[in-house]
Amino acid sequence: MENHSSQSPSYNQNNNSVPPFLQPQPFPIYESEENDWSFSQLLSVVRRRALVIAGVTITLTTVVFVSLILNREPPVYEGNFRLLVEPVNDDTKVVDIVKDPNVGKSGLDYESQIQVLKSPELMGKIVKQLQAKYPDITYDTLIKNITISRFAETKIIEVRYRSQDPNQIEFVLNLISKNYQNYSEEKRQTQLRQGIQFVERQLPFIQNRVDQIQKELQTFRQKYDFVDPGAQSEQVVNQTTSLSEQRQLIDGKIAQVRANLSFLQEKNGKLAVLNDAILYQQLLNQVRQLEVQIATESTRLQDNNPTIETLKEKRASLLPLLKNEEERFLGTKIAEVTTQLQTLEVQSQELAKVEEKIELQRKQWPILARQYTELQRKLQVTTESLNRFLSTRENLQIQISQAELGWQLLEAPSKPKLPISDSSIKRYLIPGLIASIALGIGVALLLEKLDNTYHSVEVLKGKVKLPLLGNIPFEKQVESIQDHIPTRKLSITRILNPILKGVPGLAHQVHSNYSAKFLEALRVLYTNVQFLSSERPIASIIISSAMPGDGKSTIAFHLAQVATGMGQRVLLVDADLRQPKIHTLSGLNNLWGLSNLISANLPTSEVIRQLPSMNQLSVITSGPVPSDPTKLLSSEKMKQLMIDFHNAFDLVIYDSPAILGLADTSLLAPYTDGILLVVKIDKTDSSMIQQTLDHLKFSRMNALGMVSNGQKSNINNY
Structure with a gap:
């Protein structure tokens, strides 16, 4: 079958020429791959991985379906009744008597009331009555299957009960509704009256406490003249500022007087002061005139001349007078300045004492203010407590008047005809199918992410x-x-x-x-x-x-x-x-x-x-x-x-x-x-x-x- 080189083209083995290449x-x-996927790429992945998606979806859907079949529960029924627990309109005049801003609002604490309705004390009697016909009902099973709630924001309480037996639902709800109406007529009024009695017992004690704190506050104000803390605090600050300014002014005067006193004790100061002494200046002028006359006469007369001696004797008699006048005038001036200095120092000391007193008062002021604030706080707390008790007593009286009407049954219990969950398959199969498809697509996308191959010529050309x-x-x-x-x-x-x-x-x-x-x-x-x-x-x-x-x-x-x-x-x-x-x-x-x-x-x-x-x-x-x-x-x-x-x-x-x-x-x-x-x-x-x-x-x-x-x-x- 094989043909050899006899049919091949001529072949020259000795041709050594190098051909051009x-x-x-x-x-x-x-180009590296990008992570952004378009919708068309996603559809391409879904088509390419259709078998994977179908396999995951079918497998998971089968598992969910089998699980639902194996765990299928009997159908559950639910019934309910509704009670009007507060009057729709406040037609009674009792509300008009009490001028309370909260009267227009609901006077019933619904959360607390619901807990009372579910309490063992109230439910225990109902459970005993139910066990006469349904022995398997206990308090725990009853609470587990019953739902008590306020219907929206209305004055209605709704009671729901679930069971697999519609007859049991009707019987249980009828019995509970009767007991709740009896409770509203008997127990609820009793509890309200007990509340009023408790409030009445506490009111005298709280009133005495308010009076005692008011007396303490009055005594404190009288003792410390503590009328208006804000104004008094400002007044103390102003006094301190004024005294400080006065003391600074007096200290300036003291410094000036001391400077004058030191100046008087110096030679120049004495001469300056003596210029204002009239008698001293007259005597000084006489002495100077005599000295001029002596000097004039000495030019023509001998020193032992009687005229010159007479002039010298006059001068000698005037010199002691001049000296005494100098000492007297200077002593008077120094005494005046000294007296002025002492007066200013006494004023400074008095201002310092007043400042010290005010400073002590200022330091004690925060303590007094804190005591005053504490007394006011105690008075406010006790007053608010008194007001709350008074308001509570009035509200309880209003609730008692309303409770006399009793709770009204708006919607009587009835036997349910249709179950609320007849089959778990219908509820979970479609979500399970959707989740299976989503998981299948997720697995396909994961496989696509891990797959580094090229799936089309377009992708190959692009990359x-x-x-x-x-x-x-x-x-x-x-x-x-x-x-x-x-x-x-x-x-x-x-x-x-x-x-x-x-x-x-x-x-x-x-x-x-x-x-x-x-x-x-x-x-x-x-x-x-x-x-x-x-x-x-x-x-x-x-x-x-x-x-x-x-x-x-x-x-x-x-x-x-x-x-x-x-x-x-x-x-x-x-x-x-x-x-x-x-x-x-x-x-x-x-x-x-x-x-x-x-x-x-x-x-x-x-x-x-x-x-x-x-x-x-x-x-x-x-x-x-x-x-x-x-x-x-x-x-x-x-x-x-x-x-x-x-x-x-x-x-x-x-x-x-x-x-x-x-x-x-x-x-x-x-x-x-x-x-x-x-x-x-x-x-x-x-x-x-x-x-x-x-x-x-x-x-x-x-x-x-x-x-x-x-x-x-x-x-x-x-």
Whole structure:
């Protein structure tokens, strides 16, 4: 079945010319996934995870339904009656007598009254009467099933009772309503009268307490003249300020008088004061005149002349008088100043005493004010307490007059006909179903969040900015063949019949069960690859992927057949020396191949073979798996072989291993026009794609574009 190199194109092994290759293009940027989901994306997730959502919903709904069936309880009935416990209109004149602002409001403490109605003392008698017909009723069960409440903001008390027996409900409510009406006529008036008696006993004590505190307050005011604390406090402050100003003025005068006294005791001061002494000045003038006369006469007379002696005797008689007058006048002035100083000092001392007294009073003022405030507070508290007791007595008297009317039964108990909860299934099944659906959607969203694969070509194009050269749809025939690849051989005639119908001489050679979408996608891929370079056609490419199992070998095999059907001389090389698949896809044996061609001195024609039904397509299988594939692919022999392949064929397609973790593709890429990266929808991990692109960028390998594989959604066709 195998055809060897006799049908292959002419092959010159001695051609050592290095063909030109495409230069690496600027590498695209990988965009990280965003967390914002649109409504359309949410619907896409729901459609994609419909089985998960349906499974979770059905499972949880079944669990809820079974649980409700197993725990279903008998239907519960409820009955009620209503009592008017206060008059609707206050028509009695008793209310008009008591001028209380609270009379218009409800006089009944409903919360306390409800607790009394539910108390063991009142309910005990009712329980004993009920046990005569229903022995299983106890106080605890009765309180558990009964509800007593005020009906909205009205003067009505509503009593509800629940049970599984409608007859029991009617009997219990009738008995309770009768007992409550009897209670309102008997016990309630008794309790109100007891309250009035208690108030009457307390009123004299409280009144005496008010009188005693009033007397204490009166005595305090009389003792300390404590009439108006605010005005008196202000008066004390004003007095203190006035006394302080007076004392400062007197202290200034004392300082001035002391300065005058010191001035009088000095020579200049004495002379200044003596200028105002009339008698002293007259005597001084006489003495000075005598001295002038003596000096005048001394110029012409002798010192022993009687005239001069007479003048000297007069002067001598006047000097003692002048001295005495000086001492007398100065003594008088000093005595006046001293007396003035003493007077001012006495005034200052008196003001200081008054200030000290007022200061002592001011210091005692907070204590007195606190005592006064405490007495007023006690008086206010006792007065308020007295007023409350008086108001309580009046209210109790009003309630007694109202209680004489008794409670009125507005709505009598009746036998309930319909249950309030006949089935727990209707109540909980729909919420359980909604919760199950919500949980199913939540599980689907969680799985979607944990899923790092691409689910559509649109998402792939949006996230990876690499040219999308082809979109290969999901094909059941390919999937079936891949599942049975070890035991089946692929017939080329089942693939290319639609493609080659228009090629003369070839249409009769092929038959295909593949869909037109699948084959047309391969043709579009081949055309896009040829259009990548405007200067010259692509002559050699590597088809690889980020992860194993993305379908790179299948894409390479089918692309080679399409290119051959287009009239190209195509060589398909299985460069995956680790997990080769081309020989199984093509139905050829793998006894010898590329590994033999590199390691041994075999001629190239020995390993190039043609497909049984398409001898225009040349194939080199991988050959036996070597122990060190990297060593073979990096050898000079492999580089020369790739150059020879390029020169001998129109298109050389290399099927290489996955890029991540292996150096095989990196060794082959520099000697080709570039790499086609296969990405499988719903399988390839986005993080692996990012790592692959980072590796290609770091290695400066030329990435021609990418091919999406396995798109299951409908692709528009012409």
